[in-house]
Amino acid sequence: MSDKPEKLITDDGLRLDGRHADEIRPMKIEIGVLSRADGSCYLEWGRNKILVGVFGPREVHPRRSQRADTAVIRYKYNMASFSTEDRARPGPSRRSIEISKVSREAFEPVIMAELFPKTAIDIFVEILQADAGTRTAAINASSIALADAGIPMKGLVTSCAFGKVDGQIVLDLNKDEDNYGEADFPVAMTQDGEITLLQMDGNLTPDEIRKGFELVKKGCKEILEIQQAVLRKKFETPVEETESEA
Template identity: 70%
Template sequence: MSDKPEKFIDENGIRLDGRRADEIRPMTVEMGVLSRADGSCYLEWGNNKVLAAVYGPRELHPRRLQRPGEALVRYRYNMAAFSVEDRIRPGPSRRSTEISKVSGEAFEPVVMTQYYPSAVIDVFAEVLQADAGTRTAAINAATLALVDAGIPMKGLVAACAVGKVDGQLVLDLNKPEDNYGDADLPIAMTEDGDITLLQMDGNLTVDEINRGIEMVKKGCEQIFEIQKAALMSKFGTIEEEEVLED
């Protein structure tokens, strides 16, 4: 028997988890949580728990994969076997391979790969607990792990999904909305609002997609603020120290 809720949004416009249509779930981040990685970030978003680690830049082997004028950004998204309700079979799957590919590409416009010819920058995103929106959660954590590793970037990348339930667009789908909703549209973007990842599952009209993108932009603005607050608390004192020394 399906455990699809009868209604996703009540008469007051409130969703099953108490949010309004345009609200994202609470997000907390912590940078530098792994001492053996060059950069890392642990992120919680609603009930999602994600760890991102960055290694590199370092020389890429085998050498035939090296790019003479730039570094290769290699992104691996992985769901831990215990991260979902039904245990996931360990190892790569079609889904994780696809998510890894498009997530890595989402960073292409911002990572300044030209400074590290023939090198590789490895990004590992490990989903420890999944509750819908893990690819976007992983991208938000990976951005901070890249900065933590000191990788030069033109700006940050944030990601959030929008979807449709009960005929209405809703931001940052929770698990029942993702499972039983009519559409899921995960998007990543730069601080300038340039979209670097867009996938779609389900059906939306062109007008709904355009309105959905606007909702995601607002969600990503909030995520950029959270990311910047984390950066300020980790690195924000450097300038103050310099001023004191002068």
């Protein structure tokens, strides 16, 4: 772990990576990067690098896991052993099991699973490089991979954290801010603003939480625009093309 910087917010109000309090890290999304998956996404967010593959709706193994009235949604978050500063121990951990569970729950309100009884929709997340905010980054990538797989959804899910650093509420913590800050508060929401994930590490006052939520709403709106642009680019048929085909 790097040493604690003297200050995480400089005298001119900027964070150590040059961002203002209300700025997210730069995000880059590629869609359909895995040929064997039904849908996939590669996402970079700051120094985070994340790959998601979606499979399904497909037959459920083991069969006793089937549900007669709906598809089962399975979400597996995994950190590559080389993704962190200290080698991450391979295999499931308490943390990865928890993240998988809350992330699955973040998608349950939007995935129209009832259309595919007795099947499974599998979302596999591989964290290739971690720099804080991997669960939120993975949710943003999973939204795109699900859409790429053609899974019917009521809308996209977007996710972003806010936190408290040197006594200030800031959006989208990087690794130093996560390590040495006072609080971290990841949130996921639907396009309609319904909250589908909410966690908190640290202590915050109700006023700080209200302020943080304003930042998260702004961050999620920006992320949604990036997600929509990627999907439009892949799936929208240019008007000229439709006309010339007619």
